[in-house]
Amino acid sequence: MPFDETIERANPTGFFDTEDITMSIATIHRPGSARTIDRGALLPGSAEYAAARARIVGDQYPAAIVEAASTADVQRAVITADRLGVPLTVRGTGHGSVAGVDGRLLLSTAAMTGVAVDPWRQVARIRAGARWSAVIAAAASYGLSPTSGDFPGVGVVGFTTGGGVGWLSRKYGYAADNLVSADLVTADGRLITASADDHDDLFWAVRGGSGNFGVITELEIALAPVSRVLSGTVNVPIDRAADFLRWFGDHADQVPDELTLAPTLRRSVDDHGPQLAIGAVWAGDVDYAAGALRVLRRVTGVDFGQELRSMPYAKINIPGTPPRGFELYDGLDEELIRAVIDAVAAPDGEAQALEFRHWGGATARPGIDHGPVGHRDVPFSIKINAEPATVDRLADSATGKQFLNFLADPSRTRTAYRITDYYRLRELKRRYDPANLLRPAHNILPA
Numbered sequence: 001m002p003f004d005e006t007i008e009r010a011n012p013t014g015f016f017d018t019e020d021i022t023m024s025i026a027t028i029h030r031p032g033s034a035r036t037i038d039r040g041a042l043l044p045g046s047a048e049y050a051a052a053r054a055r056i057v058g059d060q061y062p063a064a065i066v067e068a069a070s071t072a073d074v075q076r077a078v079i080t081a082d083r084l085g086v087p088l089t090v091r092g093t094g095h096g097s098v099a100g101v102d103g104r105l106l107l108s109t110a111a112m113t114g115v116a117v118d119p120w121r122q123v124a125r126i127r128a129g130a131r132w133s134a135v136i137a138a139a140a141s142y143g144l145s146p147t148s149g150d151f152p153g154v155g156v157v158g159f160t161t162g163g164g165v166g167w168l169s170r171k172y173g174y175a176a177d178n179l180v181s182a183d184l185v186t187a188d189g190r191l192i193t194a195s196a197d198d199h200d201d202l203f204w205a206v207r208g209g210s211g212n213f214g215v216i217t218e219l220e221i222a223l224a225p226v227s228r229v230l231s232g233t234v235n236v237p238i239d240r241a242a243d244f245l246r247w248f249g250d251h252a253d254q255v256p257d258e259l260t261l262a263p264t265l266r267r268s269v270d271d272h273g274p275q276l277a278i279g280a281v282w283a284g285d286v287d288y289a290a291g292a293l294r295v296l297r298r299v300t301g302v303d304f305g306q307e308l309r310s311m312p313y314a315k316i317n318i319p320g321t322p323p324r325g326f327e328l329y330d331g332l333d334e335e336l337i338r339a340v341i342d343a344v345a346a347p348d349g350e351a352q353a354l355e356f357r358h359w360g361g362a363t364a365r366p367g368i369d370h371g372p373v374g375h376r377d378v379p380f381s382i383k384i385n386a387e388p389a390t391v392d393r394l395a396d397s398a399t400g401k402q403f404l405n406f407l408a409d410p411s412r413t414r415t416a417y418r419i420t421d422y423y424r425l426r427e428l429k430r431r432y433d434p435a436n437l438l439r440p441a442h443n444i445l446p447a
């Protein structure tokens, strides 16, 4: 398209200076010119590009790199990608960047940090590059917490637009369910606010559709009224693991929404050989915890009431499991229970850890016209830290469905959605980004 038209499309609100853009784009095409474009946009051949490439993506070769500090930088980057005729891929922390960026414009939002909490509305306004740790710290001052995940170093935008599950999800839903609004730069360079009242089609799409519909510059999320939790990890002898998992398979749907359990079979705990280590978080009124903890004592023989401690949400410290495999299960049958215990406890077992989670609760009770986060009906997941043969064996009895945030294979993106939602996403991609300029790791192709 003609250059002037690009500017007009991109600058409907006069958000940035057209002359500035004209000069910067012209620089790209001028033979022998400096190998940088626009303020801070870097092209191969410059020392700045080499340094940024090494720092952000190691041995990959983007066509250009932009390290954005502002919304205007993001808009310029989108226009630049369009003018160069290359796809644009955003990187916040890089934790979920399971696809490469060779030949693309790489837009880093890492410098766009900042969080502001409105305690009256119980919301946080968060810039694109912020990590959960910053939100947790800011919200804690007001006795509030976000629906973040197990690791506070993960970026808020990638996590939330991928669904996002954590210790508070059973009570307060997916992170995507707690999105109030998103400011995003669409593929034509416009800055749009998507919320329930404004561009509601985009608002639907960003609540689980990843970064396919715009580069998000800021989010507003609802915070949960959670200040302190009861939490800890309770070690249970391996010979009680089968009974516990049978109980868990049969009764997880009766566990109060306030309680989230992460029963983890570990090959070795403190050099004591295989054990069942049950991570637990109670996020609710402690007076109501006693009944649920009594049941756990009956099933495991260990007094959870003694083992769990009251602590701020920020201090939850339950060891995680590196997910070399992640699968969703409709139930825990006898064959699966035997297979997982053998995988960590049998002499020829080769799994280091298998971490179960139960979902349901608020994740299975979304509001009307919730986003496209898929598989809300699936009750169990297992994170598998094992050799590929064990990962494959345990995957055999899984649903084949996925949570987008745990999906390492970009060719399986559609398995994260219900089929109708996937086609709705493709239709919206056609409407907002028909040329597929915006390419997150999980790319949804225009219909």
Ligand SMILES: Cc1cc2nc3c(=O)[nH]c(=O)nc-3n(C[C@H](O)[C@H](O)[C@H](O)COP(=O)(O)OP(=O)(O)OC[C@H]3O[C@@H](n4cnc5c(N)ncnc54)[C@H](O)[C@@H]3O)c2cc1C
Binding pocket: 089, 090, 091, 092, 093, 094, 095, 096, 097, 098, 109, 128, 148, 149, 150, 151, 153, 154, 155, 156, 157, 158, 159, 162, 163, 164, 165, 166, 210, 211, 212, 214, 215, 216, 217, 405, 406, 439, 440, 441, 442
């Ligand atoms: C140690 C660890 C623990 C984890 N624990 C959990 C957990 O408990 N629960 C859970 O749900 N997930 C969990 N995850 C998965 C995590 O949520 C995903 O990897 C998520 O994609 C990370 O987002 P990010 O922004 O940090 O990463 P990035 O790689 O920077 O971004 C992820 C994706 O989002 C896109 N994106 C990033 N920023 C923007 C933007 N501003 N606009 C548009 N698109 C953008 C990127 O292009 C990329 O495709 C965990 C991951 C790790 C590494």
